[in-house]
Each structure stands twice: as C-alpha cells, then as structure tokens.
Amino acid sequence: DAKTTQPPSMDCAEGRAANLPCNHSTISGNEYVYWYRQIHSQGPQYIIHGLKNNETNEMASLIITEDRKSSTLILPHATLRDTAVYYCIPGSGTYKYIFGTGTRLKVLA
C-alpha cells in the first residue's frame, strides 16, 4: 500500500483558496488518490478522487503531478464550514482505505 505524508495542520483565511498537499511517493500506476474530509463528530465525507488527470467537482479541484508522487486538493473559496480534517488516501482499488492522521484545516474568519 502507498504511504502518504500530509502536513498535520494548516490555516486559511475565509474566502481564500485552501491548498492541501499530499505526498504519496510510493503510489503505483493503477492507484487512484481519494480525498475525504471529516468535520468534527461526523463520519468521513467523500470529496473527490483521481488517477492521472486533474479533476474538478462542485466541492473541490484535485491536481495530481505528472509523476503521480504528490497531489494537491484545492478548495477555491474556503468557508468556515470547510474547517475539518482532510485525508488523502491512495487506493489500488483495495477496499481497505488507509486514512493516516490527515491535515487539520482551520478556516479563519
């Protein structure tokens, strides 16, 4: 399984873009990268996933480097409700998500 490295915490001003990095240097060629977030006292919420190409949905954008060793989740206009722990999860199609400890994002008013 690919190992991931995420900064333990980040702050972002409300209304600004939040850029959350993830290093997954051991990811293999067929492994997707999934991003989830967990708001306090709630279950993990799916955000986005990608394989090689950049992806965008209504919640966020995902930028994956060409070598696929790292990715960045972008919340374009962070709000206070985006305060959460964000997890980057490389998955090989395995059903065993390995969450790690994630990045605690705090959006500041």
Place this chain on the structure above:
Amino acid sequence: GAGVSQTPSNKVTEKGKYVELRCDPISGHTALYWYRQSLGQGPEFLIYFQGTGAADDSGLPNDRFFAVRPEGSVSTLKIQRTERGDSAVYLCASSLGVWETQYFGPGTRLLVL
C-alpha cells in the same frame, strides 16, 4: 437520497457487557465496510462484506468482535465482553461495488466504562 445510517448514535456500556451496533447502507450498495476510529486517529479498517458474506475480516482485533449481514443489506457489528479499550467511534461505509467510492455513516460512539 438517503445516506448510510447507523444506530445508536451513542452507546454507553459497562465493561464485560455485550453490544450490537447497526448499519443501514445506501440502498443498492452491495459492499459494506466497518471501520473503527480512536480519538485523534484516522479510521482503521475492520471488516468488509460483499453481499452476505464477510470477504475480509482481517481488521477485527480479536474474537470478541463479530459482524453479520444476513440479507445483504443491514449489518450488525457485535462486541462480546467489552473492554475499556473498545471505546471508539465505529464507522460504517457502503459502496456500489467493491471498487467504488465508499460513503460513510455518522458513526456510533461507544464508551465502555
């Protein structure tokens, strides 16, 4: 549509007691997963069901833990002779198929006194 639901939302029990935690997956999802999350940690995999059968129970910590999914929909996680170390949030997730995105429920917070 309705998401994954879990009951109860909170459970307080005494050491040595038996508990059951229930998960209702999203309708039509054939795969169901249980995870456990200790304070300050990310969720950890416990068991995965494809249909009615437990395809992988390698994450269950010991034989006090058992899970069933008799009709391929609702699942129950059962813990016998609870210990204080079993205190955690127990999360359930479901997906359309085994290789699909997992959607999580709100969790059951178990406290063993």
